[in-house]
Amino acid sequence: MLAEDVRALTFEDYVATIRAFTDEELIPAEPEMVRLGEVPPRLVDRMAGLGLFAITLGPEHGGLGWSVEQQVLLTMEFTRASVVYRSRFSTTIGLVSQAVAAHGTEDQRARLLPEFAAGRTVAAFALTEESAGTDATAVRTTAVADGDGFVLNGSKRYITNGHWADVLLVFARHEESSALSAFLVDRTAAGVTTRVPEQMNGHAEGPVAEIDLVDVRVGRADLLGGVEGQGLRQAMRGINHARIHVAATAVGQATRLLQEATEHAASRHQFGQPLLELGALQSMLGRSYAELEAGRALVVDCAREFDRVGPPRERISAAKLYCTEMASAVADRAVQVLGGAGIVGPHAVPRMWRDVRALRIYEGASQLHERNLARALPTLLSTSDERNPHA
């Protein structure tokens, strides 16, 4: 269980605790994380102790019971630090725990969710394959019924936390019906092997994994929800939740990038004045702040709607698209403001510039969201809704 003193905090006090943890422990430890090539284990323990694995689950599952709005406000705080810290627990708290909470059997929920919330069990979400990237329906991993369970065969790639997770949520296709199901697989089960790539261009300290499954046996009790053929619907529950968290992550990253760029522009002098006095830089920094605040407002508004009526799919897509593109633009301008220091040496800005680039690819590439939004426009623009001036 979590320390009772964390549970007793009001939301305002909890945010203040996470803000202090970010400023005093996570951000200062970034150089150590880069040297080690992974999140220092003591910080993973601290994140679990402070309840960061518990922010998305209700108290009935051992969680802290924060609303989606509160979750995104928290995310905007701790993602001012390297996005890799968040990746260490994001697949447990979002993609996997939300699918299990919404679609798991009574036994799966009771067995797994309190362990996720306490940070004792790390989970990874294994959907992507060589043939199934943006087109998640093209999964080739197979599940063949065998006695009272199934045998899984296939390969997954780009799986966050796949190398050190305890549980993998594996999506596989039934050979008989060709329907997709999700299976809870023990990462140490016979036939499961994982490896990390030699090079990551961004998220370097949290490498994704390739996973091979060779004749891996799972029981019927490991089929998520106990019903075959529900895999895509179950995946989407986790994905919609993860997308709004990625949008909030982009806001957190852009906040830090803008802060770093502004500090540099205020302290470095050229032509006898601080860079901050140069109109060209003012244009980049001022524009960045306006875009950052637009992104922040969109995410918070979207999260409020999530709390009111459930995941607003298109608005989550819009927030994910806008905020991740915004963070990349802010990162690019921050590198420009730093000049040579943005390319040479250990400054945080170029590392974050590489990190935020990935946000436009995972949880649906920007072009997928553009396509989905364009297709939904006729409905979106005709919906009678207090937010919609076109209705």
Ligand SMILES: Cc1cc2nc3c(=O)[nH]c(=O)nc-3n(C[C@H](O)[C@H](O)[C@H](O)COP(=O)(O)OP(=O)(O)OC[C@H]3O[C@@H](n4cnc5c(N)ncnc54)[C@H](O)[C@@H]3O)c2cc1C
């Ligand atoms: C750091 C990182 C972490 C990840 N973590 C996970 C994880 O934990 N679990 C998991 O299952 N997966 C994970 N992924 C995989 C991620 O979801 C996929 O990379 C993503 O869905 C894109 O698939 P792809 O890489 O095969 O690109 P492709 O599908 O080959 O697409 C390449 C590009 O083509 C364009 N494109 C493709 N389809 C369309 C379309 N229909 N319309 C318009 N444009 C299109 C887009 O620009 C896209 O970027 C991760 C990826 C990264 C980089």
